[in-house]
Amino acid sequence: MGVTSENVAHRFGVTRQEQDQAAVESHRKAAAATASGKFKNEIIPVATKIVDPKTGHEKPVTISVDDGIRPNTSLSELGKLKPVFKKDGTTTAGNSSQVTDGAGAVLLMKRSVAMRKGLPILGVFRTFAAVGVDPAIMGIGPAVAIPAAVKAAGLELADIDLFEINEAFASQFVYCRKKLELDPEKINVNGGAMAIGHPLGATGARCV
Numbered sequence: 001m002g003v004t005s006e007n008v009a010h011r012f013g014v015t016r017q018e019q020d021q022a023a024v025e026s027h028r029k030a031a032a033a034t035a036s037g038k039f040k041n042e043i044i045p046v047a048t049k050i051v052d053p054k055t056g057h058e059k060p061v062t063i064s065v066d067d068g069i070r071p072n073t074s075l076s077e078l079g080k081l082k083p084v085f086k087k088d089g090t091t092t093a094g095n096s097s098q099v100t101d102g103a104g105a106v107l108l109m110k111r112s113v114a115m116r117k118g119l120p121i122l123g124v125f126r127t128f129a130a131v132g133v134d135p136a137i138m139g140i141g142p143a144v145a146i147p148a149a150v151k152a153a154g155l156e157l158a159d160i161d162l163f164e165i166n167e168a169f170a171s172q173f174v175y176c177r178k179k180l181e182l183d184p185e186k187i188n189v190n191g192g193a194m195a196i197g198h199p200l201g202a203t204g205a206r207c208v
Contacts, residue, residue: 030191
């Protein structure tokens with residue numbers, strides 16, 4: 001998958017600085033969201049333990065925040081990282097999504113059922129779009145799927161207040177943002193996978 005990130009950057013001219021800047025913004029937004037308690041109702045605390053590999057001493061801990069968020073991430077620090085997929089590439093560990101563990105769930109039901117059970121209605125599922133793109137640049141999918149889904153809902157991009165685009169790699173995230181001409185402050189307002197992580201399978205639920 002990393003090579004597809006390099007393909008996107010090369011084909012569409014996404015620079016290393018643009019990618020690193022996107023990573024900085026992802027961490028900034030995620031840190032701010034965490035500090036303000038926006039994730040409090042989204043994360044179930046998990047009790048576990050940390051074992052010292054040298055002494056075997058066990059320390060009980062409760063995990064209640066995403067531990068990949070780095071509030072002090074900077075362009076200068078990210079600029080020191082080497083490309084990981086191509087020697088002369090631009091995709092680094094710093095401007096890619098983090099490998100993380102996680103689980104997520106989304107409960108869908110008829111409005112009448114939710115009302116009968118007294119469950120809070122957090123959103124309405126309007127429509128979706130499934131599209132196909134060249135596998136070599138598969139990360140650009142959102143740039144094609146989002147307009148299709150919005151059109152199917154009878155709306156325009158300008159009608160949408162907030163967008164969630166998975167940050168598998170900064171290259172594809174930046175491309176999608178530029179292609180759709182979206183305001184950076186309207187996308188991933190609480191940070192994305194470059195800061196929070198990309199637990200495969202759970203990411204879609206987290207984005208919702």
